[in-house]
Amino acid sequence: MGDLLQLLVSGTATGAIYALAALGFTLLWQASGTINFAQGEFVMLPAFAILLFLGMGAPLWLAFLLACAVAMALLGATFKRVIVDPLIRHGVIPLVIATLGLSIGIKQTVKGMFGAQAHPFGSPFPADQFALGGVNVSYADIGTLLLAGLIVIGLQTFLNKTITGRAMQAVAQNTDAARVLGIDVRRMVLYVFLINAILAVVAALLSAPTYLAKFDMGDSIGQKAFFAAIIGGFNQTRGALLGGVLIGIMENVVGFYVSPAYKEAVALIIFLLVIVFRPEGLLGKAEERKV
C-alpha cells in the first residue's frame, strides 16, 4: 500500500507538469483553433532562457520572471503574429505543419547555441524529503504539486470570475456572437497565447531540475501534453488536467509493477483506448464541427 501511495504522489507530480503543457494546448485550440506541435519546445526554450539569466547572475525568481517576459514576447505575441495569424485562415493543416517546422527550428537553434549536451538545472525546492504516513514525500514533489495546483486554480478563477476571463470563454465558445457582444476578439486571443507562454515557463521550471535542460527535452513533454489533451478531451480545460495526471500516475504504476521498459508506451496505449472508445475524450463533449 505504501508503494502505491508513493507511486501516486510522485506520479501526480510528474503528471502535473504534463497537465500544465496540456492545458496550454487546449486553451490555444479553444481560442484560436491552433494545434501547437511545438508545445514541447515552448517548454524547452524557457528552460534555457532561465539558465541564460541565471548565468548572468540573476537569482532564480528574477530569472523566472525574465523568462516569463521573454516567453510572452516570443512564444506568445510573436508566435501569434508571425506564424498563427497569417496561416490560420488557410485551415488547420498548414498551421500544424508550420508548428512542426517551428519545433525543429527551435530545437536546432538551441542545439547550435548551447550544444547537444545536457545542462544542470537547479531545483527551486529543497532536496530533502519527509515521511508522511509511511510514505517518503520529497519537497520537490510537494512543491511541484502546489505550484501547478496554484497556477491551475488561479487560471480557473481568472476564466470564471473576471470579466476578461468570461470574455475569453465567450470567444472560445462562439467567436461571432462574442464579437457582436462587443468583445475585442483579437485581444482575447492574444491573452490566450500569453497565458500559454506562462504555463510553458512554469512547466520548464518544474521539469528541468529532474529532466536536465537539453535541446530535445521538449520531445517527450510535448508528446505527453498532446496525448493528455486528447485523453481528457480537447475542448475541456479540466480534461487536460485529468489527462496529464492520469498519464503521470499510470506511467509510474506501470513502470513499477510491469517494467520501466514499457513506461513510455503507457500514454500511447491510454490514448488509443480513448480514441477507440470515447473519441471526444474522458471529459470532453462531442462537438459539431464549426463550418
Add this chain to the structure above:
Amino acid sequence: MIIDIHRHCITAPKALETWRNRQVAGFTKSAETPRASELRICRRIVGPMRSIARISAFLLSLALAQPLLAQTQSVKIFGLVELSGTGATSGTNFNDGVKLAVKEINAAGGILGRKVEYTASDTQSQPQVAKALAVKAIDDGAYAVMGPVFSGSILVSMAETKRAGIPNFTGGEAAAITQQGNPYIFRTSLTQTTAMPRVARYVKDNVKAKTIAIIYTNNDFGKGGRNVFMKALEPQGIKVVADISTDPGQLDFSGAVLKAKQANADALFVYTNEEEGARALRELRKQGYDRPIVGETVLASQKVIELAGDAANGAVAHVGLSADAPDPGIRAFAGKFQKEYNYKPDHNGLKGYTGMYLVKAVTEKLGKFDPKAFADAMHGIRLSAKEYPGILMDVSFDKNGDLDRESFMVKVVNGKQEVIATLPPLSSGK
C-alpha cells in the same frame, strides 16, 4: 630564378630568356621559332652578377632546405579526435592530453633526438570521417596514430592503420576492439571486461553486500557492461535481486528507483551514460535512497558530478584513471594540464597523455623508428613508471593490445572525486 622539382635553385641566364622569348613569339609566327641547338649557355655570359647570384642562390637553397631537413628528422604523430559532435568532451580531453605530452617531449629533446610533430584532426564523432582521416594520416607518413576515443569510430578506422601497419592507440573501451586480432591496436585504458571483476570484488570486500540491485541503460554499452558485471558477481557469491532496464535518453527515473528501493538490496549498481546517470542520481536522492550506490567510470565522472550536483555525493565508482589519484606523477600531470588548458582533465586526458608517452617509451626501448617492430614489442611489454615517468603508472600489455595496471575506487565527496582505494592490477594475482 628557376627552382626545379628537387628544390635546386639556379638563376636563369639571359641567353635562356632571349631564346624562350623567341620561342614564345614563334607560337604565332612559326618562322621565328628558334632551333634547340641555338640555345647555348656558357658560364661566361652570367657575367658580373655571378657572385651575387651564387650567394643568394645558396642562401635561398638553405631556406628551402630547412623544412626538408626538419621533415626527415621529426616524427609525425597524427591524432584522430572528437573535437565536435557528441564526443567533443572526450575527444578534446584526449587531444589536449596528447598535446601536453608532445610539448613536454619536445622540450626534453624529442624521441631519440627527433622532434615530435603532432597534427590533430576532427572526426566530428563520426566513424566514416575517422576512417577518411586515418587514410590521410597514413598518406602523410604517420609513425603512430592516436585515437579516436569513440569505440564506434576506432572499430572502423583501425582497419586502415592495420593495413598500413601503423601502431594505433585508442581511448575506446568496448571489448570488441581488441578481439579482432589486429596487431596494431593498443588501448590506453581498461575495458569493461577488466574493470567489472574489480567492481564485483569491491562490492563484496568493502561494501560487504550479499545482494545487489542493478539499474542499467538498455544500449550496447549499458547492456554489455551489465552482462559482464553479472558474470563477475557469480564467483563473489553476490545475488542480483533486481535487474532494472531503462531506456537510453530516459528522463524520468522514479519508477526505476522505486523498484530498486523495493528490492531492498544491500547495494545498487548504476551503469548508464552520463546524462541518465545524473538523472538517476537525482531521483535516488529525491526518494531518499540510503544504501551504497556503486558504478563504473561514468557514474563518478566530471560531467555526471556537474549535472547531478549534490545528488552525486556519496556515489562510489571504479575508475581506471583518475586525475585525483593519490600519485605524485598524476597530481603533477593534473596541475600542468589545468595550467595549460584551464580546465580539469578527466580520464580521457590521462589516456591521451600516457598514450603519447607510451610511444616515446617503447620507441626508445627499441632504439629505432620501426612501426612493425614497435607493434611487436608492445605485445607482452611491461613498463615501469620509475623508468619511464611519462606513463605515470606501471603498465603491461597482453597479446591483444589490452592493458593492465592499477585502478582506483573513487567516491564523490562535495562534488569532487576522492580516491578511497587503489586496486592492484589483475596480473598481480591478488
